[in-house]
Amino acid sequence: MPARGRPQLIEADDAPAPALLEDLALGHRAAQAGPDDLFDNRLIRGDNLAVLRALGPEFAGRVQCVYIDPPYNTGQVFAHYDDGLEHDRWLALMRRRLLLLHRLLTDSGTLFVHIDDNELAYLITVADEVFGRDNRIAVITFKQSSVSGPKAVNAGFVSTASFIVVYARRRAAWRPGRVHAATARDARYTRWIDNIDDPPERWRLVPLRQAFARARGLDPKSLRAAPARPRSRHSCWGRRTGSSAPRGSPPATSASRRGRSWPARPPSPGWSCAPSDLAARTCTSSAASS
Structure with a gap:
């Protein structure tokens, strides 16, 4: 079919391959080539x-x-x-x-x-x-x-x-060339939905530390942030938001979002994790038991 614009040249599949001719006047080579000079481009x-x-x-x-x-x-x-x-x-x-x-x-x-x-x-x-x-x-x-x-x-x-x-x-x-892109910490993952059973537009977000301390009957000021280290198989895991877990009992998680579980940061030195079934893992205070 004809083109809608100006006429096009017919491209024959069996046309011979043309030769490439270098125009030295348009090149950017140095007057004298060094031993490490490359002219591949x-x-x-x-x-x-x-x-x-x-x-x-x-x-x-x-x-x-x-x-x-x-x-x-x-x-x-x-x-x-x-x-x-x-x-x-x-x-x-x-x-x-x-x-x-x-x-x-x-x-x-x-x-x-x-x-x-x-x-x-x-x-x-x-x-x-x-x-x-x-x-x-x-x-x-x-x-x-x-x-x-x-x-x-x-x-x-x-x-x-x-x-x-x-x-x-x-x-x-084929292998992808993976590139690491550093990102800042997402502040939204430090909040707990305090009234999950209410409509989303009425949700009230409180600091995760405050919700954890209230559920455990602790003073929020007594909680310390744990040093960053790889999670072991005894790490604590957060419940699914809106699940059957007791209301108002957030575990030591770094984030809780609707319908999803997010891995917790390692507990602070004053806390230990029971290596029980994932769904039943709870954190207990070693300080309270001593």
């Missing part, structure tokens, strides 16, 4: 399909990570490419490029495709065909814009999200 200008074909003989099976940002096919015409193709034409163009990228990746390599909701479903369909559905790692949603400017006066639905579709060359060989 390449900035290539040209049609992306032709470039991918040119890279194949040298880099097939050697690329670890690929990120592409194809046209969203939103119906617009830009200076250097047409963003208004028929869906079948757009899919055919994407499939050719995905096949070449699949050949370039290592077995543990990753492909990231940035796309919006206009062609998201079509992209997943063709990428599943090329890479295999089992090798689809994730579809990441992120907020890219806000309801401001022209979107603020839109009378219909407004889209503020974009997506990154993630594929592995071979999932069995």
Whole structure:
């Protein structure tokens, strides 16, 4: 079918792979190369399909990570490419490029495709065909814009999200690069719902230490925070909020939320935990028994 914008060049599947020619005048090499200098980076200008074909003989099976940002096919015409193709034409163009990228990746390599909701479903369909559905790692949603400017006066639905579709060359060989992100302590996990049987809008939150001391008949000032240390198998566990546990008897937990149990911090030196069944574990004061 014809494109809605300017005419497109026909891309033959059997077209010969072009050669890459380096323009030394546009390079950034030093006048004299040192023993540790690397020249692996390449900035290539040209049609992306032709470039991918040119890279194949040298880099097939050697690329670890690929990120592409194809046209969203939103119906617009830009200076250097047409963003208004028929869906079948757009899919055919994407499939050719995905096949070449699949050949370039290592077995543990990753492909990231940035796309919006206009062609998201079509992209997943063709990428599943090329890479295999089992090798689809994730579809990441992120907020890219806000309801401001022209979107603020839109009378219909407004889209503020974009997506990154993630594929592995071979999932069995793929490993995620985990990154630790430090976060501050969530102050909401230091509160106890004092009137859990009331409607949520009437819930009254009290400090966890205060609720614990009241249930045990202790002075809150006498309780000390325990030093941080790994939990043992004798750790105390909190009850499920709204369960059959006696009302007003919170255990030594770091958080209690509706329908969920959260592991407790280790008890303070003045307290010991009975290694009984999980549902029946209770804390007793060693100071009170002495």
